[in-house]
Amino acid sequence: MTGTVTPKARLTPHDRPHSYVGRSLSRAGAKRAVAGKGRYTDDITLPRMLHAAFVRSPWAHARIKGIDIAAARKAPGVRVVMTGAEVAKLCTGPWVGTLTCFPTMKSAPQFPLAVERACWHGEPVVMVIADTRALAEDAAELVEIIYEELPVTVDKTTALGPGAVVLHPELGDNLAFEKTIDIGNVDQAFESADLIVEETYDFARHTAVSLEPRVLLADWDAASERLQIWTSSQTPHMIQHVIANTLGIPDHNVRVVAPDVGGSFGLKIHTYGDEIATALAAKVLGRPVKFVADRLESFGSDIHARENLIKARMAFTKAGDITAVDFDVVAGAGAYSQYPRTSVFEANQILNITAGPYKHKHYRAKATVVYLNKVPSSQYRAVGHPIGITVGESLLDLAATKLGIDPLEIRRRNAFPDAAFPTKTASGVKLADMSFTRCFDVLEKSIGYRALRADQAALRKQGVYRGIGLAAFIKGTAPGPNGYYGVGGAPISAQDACTIKLEPNGGIICAVGVTDQGQGVNDVMQQIAASALGVEMAAIRIISGDTDATPYGGGTYASRATAIGGEAVHQAARALRAEVLELAGVLLQAKPETLDLISGKIVDAATGMERLPLREIGRIAHFQVGQFPNTVHPQLSHTRRFRLLDDLYIFTNGIQAAHVEVDMETGFIKHLKHWVVEDCGRVINPQLADEQVRGGCVQGLGGALYEHCVYDENGQLINGTMADYLTPMSTEMPDIVVEHVVTPTSASELGAKGVGESGTGAAPAALMNAVNDALLPFEARVTAQPITPESILIALGRV
Amino acid sequence: MKAPKFSYVRAESVEHACKLLAEHGDEARILAGGQSLIPTLNMRLSRPALLIDINRLEHLAGAIFNGKEVRVGTLTRHADVMLSHMVAKYLPLVAEAIPHVAHVAVRNRGTFGGSVALADPAAEMPACLLALGGRLVLQSVRGTREVAAEDYFHGLYQTARAPDEMLIEALIPPQTSDERSSFKELSRRHGDFAVAGVAARARVKSGTISNVRLVYFGSEVKPTLAKTAMAAAEGKIWNDATAEAVSTALASDLDPMDNLLGKPATKLHWQRVLTQRALDDITSKAKAA
Numbered sequence A: 001m002t003g004t005v006t007p008k009a010r011l012t013p014h015d016r017p018h019s020y021v022g023r024s025l026s027r028a029g030a031k032r033a034v035a036g037k038g039r040y041t042d043d044i045t046l047p048r049m050l051h052a053a054f055v056r057s058p059w060a061h062a063r064i065k066g067i068d069i070a071a072a073r074k075a076p077g078v079r080v081v082m083t084g085a086e087v088a089k090l091c092t093g094p095w096v097g098t099l100t101c102f103p104t105m106k107s108a109p110q111f112p113l114a115v116e117r118a119c120w121h122g123e124p125v126v127m128v129i130a131d132t133r134a135l136a137e138d139a140a141e142l143v144e145i146i147y148e149e150l151p152v153t154v155d156k157t158t159a160l161g162p163g164a165v166v167l168h169p170e171l172g173d174n175l176a177f178e179k180t181i182d183i184g185n186v187d188q189a190f191e192s193a194d195l196i197v198e199e200t201y202d203f204a205r206h207t208a209v210s211l212e213p214r215v216l217l218a219d220w221d222a223a224s225e226r227l228q229i230w231t232s233s234q235t236p237h238m239i240q241h242v243i244a245n246t247l248g249i250p251d252h253n254v255r256v257v258a259p260d261v262g263g264s265f266g267l268k269i270h271t272y273g274d275e276i277a278t279a280l281a282a283k284v285l286g287r288p289v290k291f292v293a294d295r296l297e298s299f300g301s302d303i304h305a306r307e308n309l310i311k312a313r314m315a316f317t318k319a320g321d322i323t324a325v326d327f328d329v330v331a332g333a334g335a336y337s338q339y340p341r342t343s344v345f346e347a348n349q350i351l352n353i354t355a356g357p358y359k360h361k362h363y364r365a366k367a368t369v370v371y372l373n374k375v376p377s378s379q380y381r382a383v384g385h386p387i388g389i390t391v392g393e394s395l396l397d398l399a400a401t402k403l404g405i406d407p408l409e410i411r412r413r414n415a416f417p418d419a420a421f422p423t424k425t426a427s428g429v430k431l432a433d434m435s436f437t438r439c440f441d442v443l444e445k446s447i448g449y450r451a452l453r454a455d456q457a458a459l460r461k462q463g464v465y466r467g468i469g470l471a472a473f474i475k476g477t478a479p480g481p482n483g484y485y486g487v488g489g490a491p492i493s494a495q496d497a498c499t500i501k502l503e504p505n506g507g508i509i510c511a512v513g514v515t516d517q518g519q520g521v522n523d524v525m526q527q528i529a530a531s532a533l534g535v536e537m538a539a540i541r542i543i544s545g546d547t548d549a550t551p552y553g554g555g556t557y558a559s560r561a562t563a564i565g566g567e568a569v570h571q572a573a574r575a576l577r578a579e580v581l582e583l584a585g586v587l588l589q590a591k592p593e594t595l596d597l598i599s600g601k602i603v604d605a606a607t608g609m610e611r612l613p614l615r616e617i618g619r620i621a622h623f624q625v626g627q628f629p630n631t632v633h634p635q636l637s638h639t640r641r642f643r644l645l646d647d648l649y650i651f652t653n654g655i656q657a658a659h660v661e662v663d664m665e666t667g668f669i670k671h672l673k674h675w676v677v678e679d680c681g682r683v684i685n686p687q688l689a690d691e692q693v694r695g696g697c698v699q700g701l702g703g704a705l706y707e708h709c710v711y712d713e714n715g716q717l718i719n720g721t722m723a724d725y726l727t728p729m730s731t732e733m734p735d736i737v738v739e740h741v742v743t744p745t746s747a748s749e750l751g752a753k754g755v756g757e758s759g760t761g762a763a764p765a766a767l768m769n770a771v772n773d774a775l776l777p778f779e780a781r782v783t784a785q786p787i788t789p790e791s792i793l794i795a796l797g798r799v
Numbered sequence B: 001m002k003a004p005k006f007s008y009v010r011a012e013s014v015e016h017a018c019k020l021l022a023e024h025g026d027e028a029r030i031l032a033g034g035q036s037l038i039p040t041l042n043m044r045l046s047r048p049a050l051l052i053d054i055n056r057l058e059h060l061a062g063a064i065f066n067g068k069e070v071r072v073g074t075l076t077r078h079a080d081v082m083l084s085h086m087v088a089k090y091l092p093l094v095a096e097a098i099p100h101v102a103h104v105a106v107r108n109r110g111t112f113g114g115s116v117a118l119a120d121p122a123a124e125m126p127a128c129l130l131a132l133g134g135r136l137v138l139q140s141v142r143g144t145r146e147v148a149a150e151d152y153f154h155g156l157y158q159t160a161r162a163p164d165e166m167l168i169e170a171l172i173p174p175q176t177s178d179e180r181s182s183f184k185e186l187s188r189r190h191g192d193f194a195v196a197g198v199a200a201r202a203r204v205k206s207g208t209i210s211n212v213r214l215v216y217f218g219s220e221v222k223p224t225l226a227k228t229a230m231a232a233a234e235g236k237i238w239n240d241a242t243a244e245a246v247s248t249a250l251a252s253d254l255d256p257m258d259n260l261l262g263k264p265a266t267k268l269h270w271q272r273v274l275t276q277r278a279l280d281d282i283t284s285k286a287k288a289a
C-alpha cells in the first residue's frame, strides 16, 4: 500500500474502514429472541423458589375494617400471608411521591400494600406466598377482607369542587400540583388579535401494555446479608436504591439485574408496591420469591397516563402569525403521586412543549393536577408530548382553515427558521441544533403534498373523504441534571457512564449504565464503542442491566440511552484508544500520534501499514507487563461519565403527516399512510432508529384511536382485559415512512439526540388533524382521544 | 390468571361424553377448541369441576353435503370451514362470513360447534345459521334431538341446549342458485367481535327482492331475525324508498345493547348502514350473475 494519506485526512471514528456508526447492522439480540432463546426474568427458576399473588381491592375507595387470613394461611402450599399493615411494619417508612423541583406539590405517604384504606380498584391489600402461583391464587381467594365502601372522586373536573371526596384528608384537598407560566402580555395579545381560535381537548387515560409484564424475583442470602433481585426494569440503579432504602439494606448489598426485558415504555421506571413486597417476602422467608404481574393485574396496577382536559386558545394575525397561546390543563393523577418520579411530570411537560416549534412570544399556561381514585398515573413514553403537540397543532390547523392558509404554509410561517438556533421557546426552554425548515421541505417532497391535496379534492367530489394531517413537534430527550428528578431529591442519576476494558486476547468488555429493553440499546453501544475504539463489532461484549457489573447510571428512559449513555461509551472508548496508542508507541518506539487503531490493528497512520495486532497489546500489558519501562503503568480500563451541562433537555424536532380516509356513514377511519421526518442528530443505526420511530408512532396512534382505561362512576376499571382494552394491531396500522434530517447536537461529540419517543409524541396530533381535515366539508370536528367511530358520528350529527 | 383446580377426561366417544355430562351436569364443560373456555377459566370467571375433552373425536370434524343439506360437525375448526369446498359451494354466506371470525391462530383451534354452543352475541356463525335456517343436533343419554336455529338461541350466552346435552353437528340447507347473500360487519379492529353485523340473503328477479332474510348480530343479545324489516323489503324493488322503509322498520326489530362498544342509537345507525350495503351487494351480485 502506498502512503498518500495526508495528516489532514486523518480518519475520525465515523469514517474509518470498520466504522459502524450510521450503519443498519442487525440486532444481535433479535436472533436470540426470535429463536425463543431470550432469558427474561420469568425464565429464571431458582431452587426453593416461591410465588407471590396479591389480593387486590375490588373497590376504588374503601376502609379496610378487618382481614381474616386464617383460611388462606392453612391452604395447601402456602408459606406466608401478609397484610398491608404487616408489610408496612417491615418497611423503613412510607414513600412520598414529591420532588422539590415541583415546590408546590403534595402527596400522601404510601406503603407497598394498602394499610387502612384502599384508594383505587386494583390496589394490593394482602400478599400470599405459596409453592406455585396457582396455589397462591387459590389461597388468595380464601382471604376475607371486610371493606366499608367509601364515596369516590373519579372526575378530575369536580375533584377540587365543594363536596368532592378528599382522598387524603391530611392534604386538605385533592390538589397535587399547580403551576402557571405567564410570559409576555397574553391578555393584550388576545385583545389585539385578528383571529382567536379556541377549543377544549379531552385525552383519555391509557397504559403501556408491554408484552412482558412487570416481574420481579428476589433472593435473600442471609449468610452475606445481600439481596439479589432480577427484574424487568429500565432503571436497575434506581430500583436498587428504592429497595435498599425501603428494606433497610445498604445499597451496595442489593444487586439488581435486569435480564432481557420485553418492552417497557416508561412503565418500568417506577416503584410498585407489589414488587417491593415480594422482595420483602424473600427476606422474611429466606427463600427466593417470584412475582409476575398477570395481564389483569397489569391493567389495574401498571402506571396509567395521559388523562388530561385542556381548554386552549391561540391568537393570530390576519397573515397567519401566532401572537399568543393560552391554555389550562387539568390532569387526573391517580390515588397517589407515583414514587419517586411523581405524577405531575406530564402536566409540567405539557407546559414546556405546547406550540414549541413556533416563534410566538406571549404564552400563558396553567396546570392543575388532581388526585383521583384510580391507578396512579406517571411517566409513559413521550410524557406529555402527545397532548401538548395535539393541542398546539390542532389549534394551528383550525386557524389555517379560518384564515384560508395551507396547513404546511402556516407551519413554515411560524416555525423557528433553521438559522434561529440556539433560541428559546416562549415557555422558556432552550432549543438548539434544529431543522424545521429542512424537515418541512423533506416532508413536502416525500408525501407529494401538492399532488395529495389535488387527489383529495378530486375524491371529495366522488364522495370519498380523505384527510391529510400535519404535526410539527419538538421533543425533549436526554434530560439534563438541573431540571427534575435527581436535583429534586429523587435517587435518579442524570449522568451515565461506561467502563471499557481491554482483555488479554484483545477482546473488549464494555459495561454501561444504560439498559436494553429490546430496542437494541446494547447493539447501539457496541457500534459506538467499536467505531470510537477502532475494532470490529465481534471484539466487543456489552454488559448492561447489572448493578454489580456496571458503573452507576440512570438507565434508559426519556430517550436518553444513546444521547447520554452513548456519549459516555464514545468517550470511554476514546480514552482506551489513547492509552492503547500510547502503549503501542512505547513498544514500537513510535510517537502515538503517528499510529492509529483500525479494525483491531495498530497501523501506521500515514501509510495504513499494519504494525501490531491489538491482542498483542492486551497480551503484553496483562501477562508481560515487564516489557514496559517502569514509568509506564497500563490501566487498560477506563470509565467516563457524561451529562448535559445547563440544558434542560436535548430537544429534537420534526414533522409527521397522516393520510386517512373516513367513512362518513359508519365513522370508521382507515389510516392509509403515515410519514415522519425527524432530526435526532447523528443516527447510529438507521434501521433501529427507524423502528423506534415506527413503534413509537404505533403507540401514539393506539392512544389516538383505541386505547382507553375506562372507569365507571364508582371508580371501577371496566375494561381491564385484552379483550376489552384495544391496542393497535398491525392490520390497522399504515405503512410508516421515516426520514431523517441530521443536525448533530452540539452538546456532545457523538452528536446523537434521542429518538425513541418522537413517533409517539406527534402521531396522535397528525392523526387527529387528518381526521378533522377529512371532516372539513361537513363542518364537523373531533377533539377527544381516542377518536372512536361513534365520536365521529356524533360530531357529524348522525347519531 | 391461573385456572382453579378441575378434573380432565378425554372423551373416548360421544356416548362417553354424554354419560359424563349426565353424571356431572352443569359442573362439567365440553372442551372443544378452548379459545373461549380456557380464558374464562384462567380469569376464574367460570370454575367447572370437570372438562370433557372432545378433541380426539375426529368424526365430529368436517363439512359434507349429503345431497340434502350440509352437515358441519361440531369439531370443525374455523380454519377448515374457511378452506372447505362444500362450504364455498353450498354456503356462500358462511364462506363470506368466516374470514371475519377472529385471527388465524384462534381459527386454527376454535370450532364451529364451540361458537354455536357458546352463543356469543357477536359471533358470526350463529347469525349465519339463523339466516340459513339451519338446525342443530343435540345428543344426551336421553336421546338425540334436532332444534331449529330459530329456537336454539335464547339470549346472551343462552341456548336451548340442556346441561346434559352435547352439540353434535349443524344441518344447513344449501343456498339455492337463484338466491344471493351478503355478509357485512363492523369491528373496531380486524378479527375483533363485531359491534354490528348483518347476514342477509334474498332472491332477486329483475330488481325485485323476495324470500328476504335479515339476521343481525353484534348489537343484539342474540342473533336476531328482523321480521318487520324483512316484510318491508319482501317483493319490493330495491330502491331508495324500499331502503327507507326497511331502515324505519329496523327500529322495531332491534333492541341494541348499551355497552362500551357503542350506544344503542349508534348501533341501530350502523345496522341501517350495513343493511343498505348488504342489500346493495345482493342486488349487484344478482346483476353480475
Ligand SMILES: Cc1cc2nc3c(=O)[nH]c(=O)nc-3n(C[C@H](O)[C@H](O)[C@H](O)COP(=O)(O)OP(=O)(O)OC[C@H]3O[C@@H](n4cnc5c(N)ncnc54)[C@H](O)[C@@H]3O)c2cc1C
Pocket (backbone or CB within 6 Å): B029, B030, B031, B032, B033, B034, B035, B036, B037, B038, B074, B078, B100, B101, B102, B103, B106, B109, B110, B111, B112, B113, B114, B115, B116, B117, B118, B120, B122, B123, B124, B125, B165, B166, B167, B168, B191, B192, B193, B194
Ligand atoms: C382473540 C379472540 C378473538 C375472537 N374473535 C371472534 C370473532 O370475531 N368471532 C367469533 O365468532 N368468535 C371469535 N372468537 C371466539 C372463537 O371463535 C372461539 O373459538 C369460539 O367461540 C369457541 O370455540 P371453541 O372451539 O374454542 O370452544 P371452547 O372454548 O372449547 O368452548 C366454548 C364453550 O362451548 C362449549 N362447547 C364447545 N363445544 C361443545 C359441544 N360440542 N357441545 C356442547 N358444548 C360445547 C364449551 O363447553 C364452552 O362452554 C375469538 C376468540 C379469541 C380468543
